[in-house]
Amino acid sequence: MFNLTFSAAHPLSAYGWDQGFAESFVPFAEQGFLPGRIVRVDRGRVDAVVPDGDGVRTVLADTALVATGDPLRVPCTGDWAALDLANGRSGSHVDGVVRALLPRRTAFVRSASSKRAEGQVLATNLDHIVICVSLAEPLDLGRIERFLALAMSSAAGEGPLDASALSPASGAQPVIVLTKADLAGAPEGLAHLVADAESAAPGVPVLAVSSATGDGLDVLRAVLAGGTAVLLGRSGAGKSTLVNVLVGEEVQLVQAIRDRDGKGRHTTTTRDLRPLPGGGVLIDTPGLRGVGMWDAHTGLARTFSDVEELAEECRFHDCAHRGEPGCAVQEAVDSGELSLRRLESYRKLQRENQRIVAKTDARLRAELRRDWKQKQALGRHMMERKRGPQR
Numbered sequence: 001m002f003n004l005t006f007s008a009a010h011p012l013s014a015y016g017w018d019q020g021f022a023e024s025f026v027p028f029a030e031q032g033f034l035p036g037r038i039v040r041v042d043r044g045r046v047d048a049v050v051p052d053g054d055g056v057r058t059v060l061a062d063t064a065l066v067a068t069g070d071p072l073r074v075p076c077t078g079d080w081a082a083l084d085l086a087n088g089r090s091g092s093h094v095d096g097v098v099r100a101l102l103p104r105r106t107a108f109v110r111s112a113s114s115k116r117a118e119g120q121v122l123a124t125n126l127d128h129i130v131i132c133v134s135l136a137e138p139l140d141l142g143r144i145e146r147f148l149a150l151a152m153s154s155a156a157g158e159g160p161l162d163a164s165a166l167s168p169a170s171g172a173q174p175v176i177v178l179t180k181a182d183l184a185g186a187p188e189g190l191a192h193l194v195a196d197a198e199s200a201a202p203g204v205p206v207l208a209v210s211s212a213t214g215d216g217l218d219v220l221r222a223v224l225a226g227g228t229a230v231l232l233g234r235s236g237a238g239k240s241t242l243v244n245v246l247v248g249e250e251v252q253l254v255q256a257i258r259d260r261d262g263k264g265r266h267t268t269t270t271r272d273l274r275p276l277p278g279g280g281v282l283i284d285t286p287g288l289r290g291v292g293m294w295d296a297h298t299g300l301a302r303t304f305s306d307v308e309e310l311a312e313e314c315r316f317h318d319c320a321h322r323g324e325p326g327c328a329v330q331e332a333v334d335s336g337e338l339s340l341r342r343l344e345s346y347r348k349l350q351r352e353n354q355r356i357v358a359k360t361d362a363r364l365r366a367e368l369r370r371d372w373k374q375k376q377a378l379g380r381h382m383m384e385r386k387r388g389p390q391r
Contacts, residue, residue: 011051012037015273015281016125016228021080024102028082033099036061038079039273046075046098050083059085059095066098071118072109075101077271077283078124078228106154106172108230111292117359119294123271123283126154126172127227130220132237133176135184135208139193141200142345145303146291147232148174148201149349153299172230174204175223179238181208181215200342202306211241221246226279235287243284248277293353300353304346310338 010017015037025035036048036059044063049056061083063075075081075098085096104124112118129151133144151174176197184190190208197206205223209216224246231239244250273283301308307329311319315326321343323330332338 011054011056012049014275014279015049015056017080020105021102025080025082028100031082031099032086033082033084035102036081036083037273038075038077038081040270041075041077042270045094046081048081048083048098050085059083060093061085062094062097064097066101071112072107072121073101074121076107076121076124077273078126078230079104080125108150108154108172108232109294110150110288111294111356117356122232122285123230125228126230126283127280128224128229129154129172129174130224130229130231131174131176132179132231132233132239132242133197134180134233134237135178135190135193136180136236139196141196141341142348143234143291144176144197144200145342145345146293146349148176148204149296149299149303149353150291150294151232151299152302153294153296174201175220175229176201176204176206177220177242178206178208179233179242180210180212182210182213184208199339201303209242211238211245214245217245221276221278224276224280224282228273228281228283230283230285232285232288234289237287239284239287243274243282246276246282247274293349293356295357296349296353297357300346300349304342306338307343307346 012035017035017037021035028035034050036050038046038048039058040047041063044067046061046063047058048061049058061081066075066081068074080102081098082100082102083096084099087097106126107124108122108126108129109119110122112120131144131147131151133139151172154172178184178193178197181190184193194206194208198204207216207220207223209220211217231243233239269286271283271285273281275281310329310332311321313328314321314324316324319327319329321327321329329338329343333340333343
């Protein structure tokens with residue numbers, strides 16, 4: 001049976017194995033299964049690292065036994081799995097089968113690109129979520145806030161999450177990484193860009209790095225050491241180049257961005273987990289064209305904590321911040337304390353998240369419909385008062 005005694009010298013410790021996962025694996029060890037961390041998923045099969053003496057080896061396993069119609073519960077890069085390598089061989093190229101997934105601690109989930117109300121899990125069991133933003137193009141603060149809201153909801157996403165391990169402060173820690181800092185021009189200009197990003201991400205570390213010059217990479221390496229991190233961002237954000245520099249070898253193909261629109265080409269096509277030389281592991285992901293909200297209420301409240309704190313000072317608890325008397329949010333906008341751009345971004349993401357949740361929550365859908373009818377009735381009433389009595 002697999003040795004469940006955990007120590008820093010454990011062959012899987014470099015991949016994030018710890019005492020908590022070891023305890024979760026006890027019932028599977030009794031059945032003769034091996035623990036493994038999924039490092040890649042491809043068409044119903046996964047590559048996973050498993051212990052092999054004092055080291056590890058990579059095996060190919062089928063996922064048919066854990067296949068489910070729920071897209072939030074399918075095997076994902078970063079998952080810890082119970083692997084049957086003794087009785088699960090289904091061909092000359094398949095080493096075994098995935099019998100179960102261990103409870104996830106965190107998961108980055110976005111709304112799937114399809115028209116159906118489905119979530120898509122991009123990576124699991126994360127300690128850091130690195131949001132990569134290229135300085136080779138104008139800084140999009142709204143996009144940073146969108147990624148951040150999802151990142152800060154990483155402990156609240158659905159799927160086989162270990163609720164007993166979560167606390168209000170738990171979840172993966174986001175980091176904003178401004179890539180291609182060497183293209184930002186003078187140091188004063190770079191400082192302004194960092195400050196702008198910090199204004200959209202209160203309390204979140206913002207690092208400016210350059211894979212070309214090496215600036216800022218030592219700080220980023222120190223942040224990522226010893227944990228599991230995922231790199232997220234649009235195509236052309238410099239993720240593949242950053243992965244190569246951090247891993248210390250050319251593991252990802254790098255292509256130039258298109259001259260006509262400054263957009264990147266997809267060079268990464270799968271989500272791959274790779275060990276880092278200084279400790280920890282890194283998950284690279286394909287460029288994300290769209291990042292839709294998914295059950296991000298918690299993350300939105302944390303991302304826009306400044307707006308939420310102002311809202312608590314409004315005269316009316318249901319203030320919509322659109323000209324009501326005693327609106328502290330609108331007063332902050334008028335005084336310049338809060339930018340109108342940030343308030344509009346907050347409203348936009350709140351509406352989008354509410355629509356997504358309503359698609360899967362019949363009660364909330366009914367409440368929204370009732371609220372809409374009440375607003376319609378109030379609008380008609382106010383219009384009639386404005387027109388006066390009809391003769």
